[in-house]
Amino acid sequence: MNSPNEMRQHNRRLRAALKPQQLEQAAHALAVRILALDAYQQAQRVAAYFAVNGEISLDPVIDPALAAGKQVYLPNLDRKTLRFSPYFREQKMRINRFHLPEPDVGDEEMLAPAQLDLVLAPLVVFDAHRNRIGMGGGYYDRSFAFRKDSSIDRPVLIGVAHELQKVEQIIPQDWDVRLDMIITDQALYN
Numbered sequence: 001m002n003s004p005n006e007m008r009q010h011n012r013r014l015r016a017a018l019k020p021q022q023l024e025q026a027a028h029a030l031a032v033r034i035l036a037l038d039a040y041q042q043a044q045r046v047a048a049y050f051a052v053n054g055e056i057s058l059d060p061v062i063d064p065a066l067a068a069g070k071q072v073y074l075p076n077l078d079r080k081t082l083r084f085s086p087y088f089r090e091q092k093m094r095i096n097r098f099h100l101p102e103p104d105v106g107d108e109e110m111l112a113p114a115q116l117d118l119v120l121a122p123l124v125v126f127d128a129h130r131n132r133i134g135m136g137g138g139y140y141d142r143s144f145a146f147r148k149d150s151s152i153d154r155p156v157l158i159g160v161a162h163e164l165q166k167v168e169q170i171i172p173q174d175w176d177v178r179l180d181m182i183i184t185d186q187a188l189y190n
Contacts, residue, residue, distance in 0.1 A: 015054030031060035043117035
């Protein structure tokens, strides 16, 4: 069994090797699946992200969400956890310490993770049992640790990825937060 770091490095290389046309096709195939979900259609506050380093893009989800009057939020790093900032086209952005873009807004405009309806979370590695391995910082797991309480079912947590990021099995750690579903450009796992 490969270690989480080995799986992470391998899958990041696979993702980085995708050509622009493949990335665009995957993003559109993913969007079709997400936009058809009841969880998406019922959500008012949707958290997304901007794709970097071969991640599957959510641009084909963000634009229709904004057009439908949904509120779109992007993650902002807040020490060891995430908060979510409102996003709209032409939003002023800043680059965080990991060189990722995030909305340049004040603290009073940010939401806590529990205030969201739906979270579309990036991942690096996943299995069919809805386990994920992220970039290794633990931000999503710490931010959504409250979801480990089985009586809490909001926000709906959906991991998004390229199908090629799937592995046979991930051994979850105690701190891992299992996703409600994972959607790829080719399948849905729930």
